[in-house]
Amino acid sequence: MYLGCFERIVAQTVADLGGPSDWALPYWNYNAGPASRKLPAAFTQSQLPDGSANALLEANRDNGNNGQPFLGAGGLNPKPAFKETQFAAGAGVSGFGGPITNFRHGGGPFGTLENQPHNHVHVDIGGLMSDPDTAALDPIFWLHHANIDRLWEAWLNTNPPHNNPPNSNWLSFKFDLHDAKGKAVKLKANDILKTKLAPFYYQYDDISVPADAKGVTARVVPRGAGIMEEQPIPEMVGASTGPAKLASQTQTLAVKLFPVSGPHLRKLGIAGAPFRKAYLHVENVRGQGPPASYDIYLNAPEGASEPPEKFYVGTAATFGLRRASIGNERHAGSGLHFTFDVTDVVNTLKSEERWNPEELRVTFVPSRKPSGGSEIEVGRVSLYYR
């Protein structure tokens, strides 16, 4: 929505300055192979052909200005998001877009797409992009978000298709924006969901599932089922005790596990697998300084600097850490909250007899190390079944 309004404002300005009348905001597709994991050339050149300074170059980026690929492949992979069958899932589950909340600015659980690749790209580029308060000042922000919007459209158009929430609170909530001439307007989600129609009239050239995310098991979701309702009630079956600081070295936290005690999951009981889905929650991640990213593994072999892929559950990129950690007029200060679908990894661990029913070891491997002045603390790591 805000991208559409931004695009119209810029397009109007371009036209007013005598430029083309059909200017449109491009997207940055970083899921098109290793060579695409670098900043587009227009954003790294120091000068324009006429010798003037390139306004698209933001000099204080931590990475990417040398024109070389730099984005880490793990956190860039949109596969976890494409595994989601619901846009807005129930308690304890992230869903593609995020859990249902009241109007709020952040700090709570993310949607899967927002965590990966969205947050990951912000943290990897660094500089202005590493903080939500300044990110939009780096011009690459707009191309990154145009791609996130494109991935959303790709998720909707999978076969079988996924759906947006039918919930009227979501569809009808009004946002304050500006039109091409800077006049204040109110827009609601329902106004812009059909991208080919008014007010923005745009069509993506490619909304196929990214190669990294192919192979996700498709499941038919009934129309109008954008919000999960009649699913097993999630049950917490294990949690760590006490907060733990994350450093620039690999660190493993112990999560004590307990037997399933809720009647709902016991009724589902299948020997050895009393759940349909398993989720890992990394709760109340607080800190200060520039953000960092951590690849997370379950019961990974000890001593391995880079554990095998089969133990990998996802990447936690702490974009927004500083803001989410400060209690003020807009934020409670509870920190960030990550949710990962770990069903496949837990099943793998069980099949390989690497599963300990009393303890889970969760390993954090820094994929973008915290820089000087960074302090990151995990409040709790917990495991949920549903």
Added chain:
Amino acid sequence: VSQKLPSTPALDKLRRLAMAHPEWWMLLFSATAWFFLLRSGASCCALPSAWPPWNGKQAGGTALLDWFIMVVAMMLPLMVIPVRVTAFRSLWRRRHCAMATFLCGYVGIWMAAGVLSLVLLAFLREFQTHAHWLTAAVFLVAAAWQITALKRRCAAACHLTRPLAPVGWRAQRDCFCFGAEHGFYCVGNCGVLMLAAMLSPLHRTMMVLATLLLAYERYRARPHERGIPSMLGLLALAHLF
């Protein structure tokens, strides 16, 4: 357990609803408190005819009991989200214990605020002949408080979460502290309005209005909503006529 209980589609649905909404008993408590607050010919447990408490006929203990009923009636419906967070962040077998511990911390802070309110009322007793003016002034203070940065800080903190240990005394401590934290910020967020509703000669009506306003603010309002301070200003005016 479920196999021993009678099973019909309606009962199964009810059980599922209770499992999905473990906070149901908290809302039942609140509804019961509203019953005592609103019924006519109230006993000492309801707001007595001697209310507002500055007429000097109430013992401190009775006034505190009334305050407790007010808190349970008006404030617990605002605690649905943090209480659910407490339940779902706890092991299934101790969900209700965790919620009860949270509420002990939460209501405990409100009771401390109640003692302070009653001390304040004791000082204000000499103004009881000007009850309307005083109530209007407190509503005005509530309206002004609504647009302060400190109030917005308290409102934001109502979405606070914290890590909870899974078992043992640490789990109890964490749930209690979580509730107390919410109580602290909730007093900051709602305390002045509670006081205004309590002082009003139309206190029952004002309590209903205040609860609706607070519930709207908690669950529906956007930040910097202008409607709520305006509404409180109108309520202040209403007490002058």
